[in-house]
Amino acid sequence: MSSFTHLNSANVGTFLNSFDTVLTDCDGVLWLGSKAVPGAAAAIAKLKNLGKKIFYVTNNSTKSRDEYLKKFHGLNFEANKDEIYSTSYAAACYLQDINFDKKVYIVGSRGIAEELDNVKIKHSGVGPDFATNGSIDYVHEGVNLDPEIGAVLVGFDDYFSYNKIMKASSYLKKPDCLFLATNTDETFPVGLDHLTMPGTGSLVASIKVASDRNPIVLGKPVPYLFEAIAKRHAIQPERTIMIGDRLNTDILFGANCGLKTLLVLTGIASEIDVEEIQKHGSSEDKKMIPDYYTDSIGSLAKFIDN
């Protein structure tokens, strides 16, 4: 079981000496929505100055790497395209690795489409697809299904609709049609008491039920993103730290990949959530206990200075 050590000025030296590579989540760690977490850009810059390799590892599928790069630079983060591992890119990597040669039905956004375009994989589905009235007789009027589709790929889609669930689950009736999900995050970390912003996991759930199938998941906590990085860069798991705000994705991902883990409290998880697991969790749950925690990645920048 991990130690759940509070990071501070006294132990930051030992901490920094324990890794060469940093994998960090984005939403809830580096920014919340369109606003940077104070000190986050400084923390990344200082880690780079200390010679650490940085990879941005995000379950978010809404942006292509090019679009992410614009967001990073707009919020003053040092970042290069080959440091960015989003699940939109992971989907393209996965399909390319299996030499997929059919067409993908995307329940998701333009970010995924751009990454598939980059590797010349055909796709359809991005954009609105709503019932034109509330009482279509789908059975007798029919639904446009494309016989070329060989995979259903579900990511975040705020155009999510009944028609999309129907098409996805109809394609998935073919046993050889692949079912991929970028991630299964239940919600986005919006940090507001009155608002829940449903995540990809919520959309995936409805297609799972309608199709009676389970997807291959690319995002954290599944190790696929780590494998994709390790395939392209020389990194050692035992000299790598994963930074995140969610226990059941980021921290569990770190544990599943044999990495050290640092929890920041700017997103979903709180100190109390970890203490709850320490007290009442199963041995499986206890994989979600991080090695270190700190209130914010901004604090790390301060500790490095002192």
Add this chain to the structure above:
Amino acid sequence: MSSFTHLNSANVGTFLNSFDTVLTDCDGVLWLGSKAVPGAAAAIAKLKNLGKKIFYVTNNSTKSRDEYLKKFHGLNFEANKDEIYSTSYAAACYLQDINFDKKVYIVGSRGIAEELDNVKIKHSGVGPDFATNGSIDYVHEGVNLDPEIGAVLVGFDDYFSYNKIMKASSYLKKPDCLFLATNTDETFPVGLDHLTMPGTGSLVASIKVASDRNPIVLGKPVPYLFEAIAKRHAIQPERTIMIGDRLNTDILFGANCGLKTLLVLTGIASEIDVEEIQKHGSSEDKKMIPDYYTDSIGSLAKFIDN
């Protein structure tokens, strides 16, 4: 365990003498979409002639009882409004029984709205609610949430959308906000090889994940519909038969309410599904084995004649 007896001309007499009241499912038993199952209207007429009380018990929430009555009469079924127990009506019964005095956020269709109007319960949500573009910043631009909402009621909604999942799960952040689902049917029985028509269960699943809450379910296999009928009519469970096409809703509902059960093979379940459960099912699964089965409710009409 039930006997799974094939209904035929020889045993139909014993069968008919074993009940006074018939509860029958509609979709998959009496009709498929907008087309009546051959002989179904005749079977109902003959059962009524034999003095049997009939109740139409459907998980479908899309129509009010008045709309159902039009469908019944259009397909030449003998039916009265007080014989119809749809989950749209069940929702109104449930809310009235608990003296609900707030407003209901409906993820569903006009049928539910009409039944709530009949008992003067306020509601909103029916109709389209789509993102106006694919990249709304909900966190900073805000979402219109109505402080009067005290219940989220999920039924079938082919206008289902991301915005609706977001609003439903945001309302459900309040612990005293009720969460009701008309049913959790995974799919509709459309009888087509290439098309899956997702059911209410698929929509409920996404809201369950986003809200991290479980709904109170009104539809089969939960006994609520039987209780609602028994509250208003003198019926004895041991002298009642439930006719249906789905094992995990209709037949299990019958078992849960202490009724006899008849499976028809015009909808979702096949003989093989039952044999699978007989061979490999758990004792819990075996509650889904019907007492009788026949290929169609139309055959029952023929057996009665002979």
